[in-house]
Amino acid sequence: MAEKRDYYEALELNKNASEDDIKKAFRQLAKQYHPDVNPGDSSAESRFKEINEAYEVLSDPSKKSRYDQFGHAGVDPNFSGGSGFGGFGGFGGFGGMSFDFGDIIDTILGGGRGGGARNRNAPRKGERVYAELLITFEEAAFGCEKEVTVQRIEHCDDCEGTGCEEGTTAETCSNCNGNGVVMMQQRSGFGIIQSTVECPNCSGRGKIINHPCQKCRGLGLVRKNKTIQVSIPGGIDDGQTLSVGGEGSAGINGGESGDLYVTVSIIPHSVFERDRNAVLVTMPISFVQASLGADIEVPTLDGKVKYTIPEGTQTGTVFRLRGKGIQNLRGLGRGDQFVTVTVSVPTNLSEEQKDLLRQFATSSGEETKDTKKRRRRK
Numbered sequence: 001m002a003e004k005r006d007y008y009e010a011l012e013l014n015k016n017a018s019e020d021d022i023k024k025a026f027r028q029l030a031k032q033y034h035p036d037v038n039p040g041d042s043s044a045e046s047r048f049k050e051i052n053e054a055y056e057v058l059s060d061p062s063k064k065s066r067y068d069q070f071g072h073a074g075v076d077p078n079f080s081g082g083s084g085f086g087g088f089g090g091f092g093g094f095g096g097m098s099f100d101f102g103d104i105i106d107t108i109l110g111g112g113r114g115g116g117a118r119n120r121n122a123p124r125k126g127e128r129v130y131a132e133l134l135i136t137f138e139e140a141a142f143g144c145e146k147e148v149t150v151q152r153i154e155h156c157d158d159c160e161g162t163g164c165e166e167g168t169t170a171e172t173c174s175n176c177n178g179n180g181v182v183m184m185q186q187r188s189g190f191g192i193i194q195s196t197v198e199c200p201n202c203s204g205r206g207k208i209i210n211h212p213c214q215k216c217r218g219l220g221l222v223r224k225n226k227t228i229q230v231s232i233p234g235g236i237d238d239g240q241t242l243s244v245g246g247e248g249s250a251g252i253n254g255g256e257s258g259d260l261y262v263t264v265s266i267i268p269h270s271v272f273e274r275d276r277n278a279v280l281v282t283m284p285i286s287f288v289q290a291s292l293g294a295d296i297e298v299p300t301l302d303g304k305v306k307y308t309i310p311e312g313t314q315t316g317t318v319f320r321l322r323g324k325g326i327q328n329l330r331g332l333g334r335g336d337q338f339v340t341v342t343v344s345v346p347t348n349l350s351e352e353q354k355d356l357l358r359q360f361a362t363s364s365g366e367e368t369k370d371t372k373k374r375r376r377r378k
């Protein structure tokens with residue numbers, strides 16, 4: 001298997017990159033290598049997956065911290081101390097290794113989840129999962145249904161989250177009677193101090209797994225890729241983030257699942273620009289159309305519409321098409337489209353056309369380059 005590239009290198013960043021630098025680099029590279037922009041290009045698809053994987057780690061402060069300290073091993077759920085899970089010693093009673101089940105879970109779920117030894121058996125909400133989604137200008141304007149594939153923690157299918165091999169169950173820890181904590185007394189200068197500490201025999205779980213599930217190695221949890229349908233509301237803007245409840249990683253001890261956060265990036269349009277809920281269009285017209293007026297076809301998100309240009313229209317004039325803009329994100333109608341007119345100067349005129357323009361200039365009292373020369377000759 002090929003060695004993974006450094007995540008900072010994958011995003012073309014140095015290790016001092018800020019959170020904003022990481023996000024900016026990801027969005028730029030994701031747009032460049034997105035499969036929708038590079039159809040049929042397997043190398044672009046592979047690069048896009050690499051970019052997503054790097055961003056998933058570096059955008060999460062906890063994962064980034066572990067990656068900065070331990071490299072890829074720090075964010076690999078199947079890695080522990082350079083020796084795998086060994087004999088599952090931390091689950092109590094088997095193997096010669098000693099691991100803290102709670103620390104392993106915290107590592108998988110992103111760390112920093114609080115609780116400690118006192119709340120080891122309390123329900124805990126699953127980790128948030130983050131994704132980036134690239135959509136078109138029209139999809140952002142009207143809304144759409146899209147699929148995102150994320151990597152998240154789920155309950156193991158083989159053991160249904162128990163961590164036990166099929167046909168076996170966990171035993172209640174005899175040291176703490178299933179409580180996960182024991183009383184400890186310590187003599188001090190003030191007398192005997194009694195405190196509650198995590199049971200060392202079961203690492204605070206209250207139970208011991210003698211026959212761990214081979215698939216999840218006794219954790220009851222596995223990391224999986226999951227494709228999720230996401231509803232993008234019309235009016236969403238570039239860089240905004242959607243929250244999809246319950247689509248994050250699985251909870252611990254009966255806790256609810258975490259949430260999925262999807263940040264949207266919009267592919268720039270070749271014709272339209274956006275200013276909040278307004279659509280901006282630059283429309284070139286000819287000198288004749290500007291002078292005499294004309295019926296023109298203007299592109300909109302709903303297709304082409306006819307608009308009457310009044311005679312004498314000047315370049316830079318802005319016209320409004322009401323209700324042809326972006327849908328309000330809260331569903332309160334649509335914005336307007338603003339059309340800026342630019343008058344195109346004709347080129348490669350015939351002599352007859354030039355004579356007509358000279359006559360027009362003379363009749364209107366304007367002095368052109370040709371009429372100026374003629375005046376000097378006289």
